[in-house]
Amino acid sequence: MELREQLQKLGYDSLNPLQEQAVAEGLLSEERIVVSAPTASGKTLLALLSILTPRMKKKAVYVVPLRALASEKHAEFKQALEPFGFSVGISTGDLDSSSEQLAAYDVVVVTSEKMDSLLRHGAPWIKDVGLAVVDEVHVLNDESRGATLEIVITKLLGLGCNLLCLSATIPNAFELAKWLDARLIFSTYRPTPLKLGVCDGKHVYFDSGKIEAEDEHDLVRLALSEKQGAQALVFVYTRRNAEALADELRKTTRGFLSAEEKWECAELAERALKALGQPTSQCRALSDCLKDGVAFHHAGICTRQRELIEKGFKKERCVKAIVCTTTLAMGIDYPASWVIVRDLKRFNGAFSEFIPALEVAQITGRAGRPRYDDKGVGILCCAPKDREEVIDRYVFGKPEDIYSKLSSEPVLRSHCLGLISSSDCNDFRSLFGFFERTFYAHQYGDISSLCGNVERVVELLKELDFVRQRGDSLVATPVGKRVAELYIDPLSAFQFIDF
Template identity: 45%
Template sequence: MKVEELTGLPEGVVDHFHEQGIEELYPPQAEAVEAGVTEGDSVVASVPTASGKTFVAELAMLSSIARGGKALYIVPLRALASEKKAEFEEFEQYGVSVGVSTGNYDSDGDWLAQKDIIVATSEKVDSLVRNGAQWVDDLSCVVADEVHLVDDSHRGPTLEVTLAKLRKLNENLQTVALSATVGNAEVMAEWLDATLVDSDWRPIDLRAGVLYGQALHFDDGSKTQISRGNEKATAALVEDTLSDDGSSLVFVNSRKNAEAAARRLADVTRDYLTDEERTKLRDIAAEIRDASDTQTSDDLADAVAKGAAFHHAGLASEHRALVEDAFRDRLVKVISATPTLAAGVNTPSRRVIVRDWRRYDGDVGGMQPLDVLEVHQMFGRAGRPGLDPYGEAVLIANNHDEMDELFDRYVWADPEAVQSKLAAEPALRTHILATVASGFADSEDELLSFLERTLYATQTTESGRLAAVADNVLEYLERNEFLEREADGGLRATGLGHRVSQLYIDPMSAAEIIDGLRAAEDRPTAMGLFHLVARTPDMYELYLRSGDREEYTELAYERETEFLGSMPSEFEDHAFEDWLSALKTARLLEDWASELDEDDITERYGVGPGDIRGKVETAEWLLNAAERLAGELDLEFGAAIREAKKRVEYGVEDELLDLAGVRNVGRKRARRLFAAGIESRADLREADKSVVLGALRGRRKTTETILENVGRKDPDLDGVSADAEAEATATSSSNDGQQSLGDFQ
């Protein structure tokens, strides 16, 4: 199908596609158009990565907008939301407005009502529905990207229930679901009342194979020799790709292995850099160091300067963005990554190397093979349309039998069927309460009728299981005063239940917080509040490492009077261990809020900078919920909770809260300003500029920005020199303060 044959799009869009070099639609795209995707019909597109799924979504959304509608694009990850927003903004020149929303789960997002395309995570869409966003009723098209993730036990139920709610709110809603190739795409199409476009077509060839020894065996029967010398298999494959001016993605099974592989592979890539590339990479490495003062940041910067990088969930978001951009710009030649990079972020490469096809599974206590779908998602990153003549995906075998196993298990195998994970109590607790609180069901019959709209109901052969699990959840919610069940089967959310649903926390987290606050006799301490939110299901606790139990048991007895709720006995082994894990997490938050250096925290707790920020953001969110719940229950702890929330948000002692709240100041600059005698916003507005400049280490642009942000009428620094004494005092005080904090080892 020629692009000029497309109809029903906003004026100028077809010409725009021409300008981008799109003359003809890919076969799956043409099939989607024939299935009615530009006419408001629902479609499930189950096609390989890089086969033009986003273009199908654009056609659906733009044609819907041309008919006077509004479109929603649901993504699984925040990083992907920003990426998609940037892509869709190219249509703003044709009168299409784009908005993105991923945070603040207790807001209604009214400002989004003015946008034609809204990009959001499934969790954010769910929260918007709970909080009564009126514009949701105006949706005419919803796109669910990576819809096969309904199979994920953590994220899947939210995506599944959210799609069911949107389709109930809008009976004529066009649903476009984009998926990797899965084993049961027809079931998803049945669930969504959609036409299935199921294709294995790719714009460039993808060869998959296994390296054994020096021979790379491909699925088409061909074979390539890889010169290895003394190199290990992965390094030899990367160097072979570099010799043909290609890039590589290496998938490994742990963060530690990702970092170690990047260090080794940097010794390969550094010899393939031009002088211009080295200069640009040095600049990127400097940005990486500025993003975080940690050893992880330094290690990443060292690798990037040589043309290699690692990528995992422990990195700060700024780190990940810098690495991804440098890789897309072909400056970084290889990334070693954990499988998270395969989940949708746009980082294609010439060759994908799946070095580790097993990873540790805590549920079974050992190494387990990866799913076929997950490995095929990695494979799909191979080959960049317009840049590479082909793509290659390679597994590595240690012997001939393993080579045969890898061909059978992954290369020639079909991906698994997607299975709903909804019928589990943790998933249903939050969604049943929200379904009742937001008016989707006023009785048990209506609740079960709504649940019949889910993928689980489409798939299940166990009649009655969903009703039985739902009944257990209703009993729990009633016992905790979140809803009331009437004799005739009616359901009504209480005022407290409405608040819990709007706050977007697990009802079990709410129950834990409420019980803890009710147990408090005096004003709770920051540690008591940190520990309270750390032991909720919404906070992923830190694991106890070897030797931690004794250390944290001692700390537990030292700080017992601060805990909100009774500490379990040491003889209640599982409960006590959970209590100590929460204490370790709370101690990390306390160290952060006591201004302990980020690098010391990463070393003490064995985490990355991204983990610290993840814990901090989660704690801030849960403390906000605790403050709101305390208000709902007329408990007099709002000020204490608010202070703890601000301390964890800014990472400072309470004396710095006023200063740290000024945009661009942050925890370290606040401490330097304080040491120079500038103790508040008012002081900062009136202080001698030379003292401010000295406290901020002579950084003129930063100082001017901060003075402007605090409301200084004359932020200009022309003719101002840094006060040497202020600079020396601030630096000395900052270093001394951080070294003296957190002596718990």
């Protein structure tokens, strides 16, 4: 089937500039590709076209950082690929399983943790993977998720499958491509232009001037007043803040609901109340918010609640605003007319510090719905004393480079045990050889300090009796193998056993 026919069957009239560039630069012929482009620029279609290429006759895996994103992509891919005869499966939970039922699917959507678990369990169908698509690959820079993703990508390189990595716009994308020996496709294309403003509690400052706005109510009111059908996302730091602010915004959003939208919101609210059978306090809070055209969204809401919010915001568009945590910025498709970042600082355990410019770019990239808006508006909120720094850092500044997060010993404990228990590495030489193929090794060159950490971690695993050394060989004990399969931190597992 020719590309034009594939596009028509997928519901596209033509390729956008990024997609044209990607096809012209080898998307459908190169074995390894890194695409670095802004949020909402059309990278998902590149993944679909790669899966549909005639040369891709084996299974494909699509790796994402979050369960919510996996659920969204699974639904999207089922709709897009089943007309082509492709079956699409999903696996995000139960890390103690090789999930052999996934062998029946042509395309499998997984989280990076689940992919690592499947590799540890030696799932027999893994050998049939011909293409791995890694979405949000810039998550390599994330303190909590980056190391696992790096291990997974290093293992996928060893499988010899084709690799397509999709990333936000990052300055050192070339470094990522060089590590993977991949072709880099770099673009700054956005389907709608982005207009950034900074609100200091008195005014919003744009390039073109300033307008009065004191708080979130004023900003949401401005967003929804701009045009008929406008919608807003408000990003905050914590779940509690998301729920509290959504409740406060009810009196603002209810004034923008038509009679029909009020009826649609009432129906959503009733269903949200019954989402878990027996209503919880969260169910009641979400139901109250939905009645007035606003919702909250964070990692603690259940799948049924998430589906109702998505229906109200994306399909019926009666939900005018969502107050959310930054999990919504990780690739989940919730575009809005305006995106308001209320919390630009985050507590790091000692003091509050500004969040990375890359994260802010990901968040504000949600602004501007191609089908509805001729521009997107991103608003960054701060104290008056921080206004100039915020402008320098986020409006005129560039996103940070991404760096490997593989070197810390707590991270290495689990992954060294996983490598040994799955027989990927059976002595220090093969362990060091594995880490020589990582992004860490590519970035820093000298991995002597990393190898020193690996040695200390293996000695600890031997003390815990999760690993034993026989001559030069390293072998996981039955308990050590089980700990690795259960995806438990070895120190925590030892404490459980000792208890």
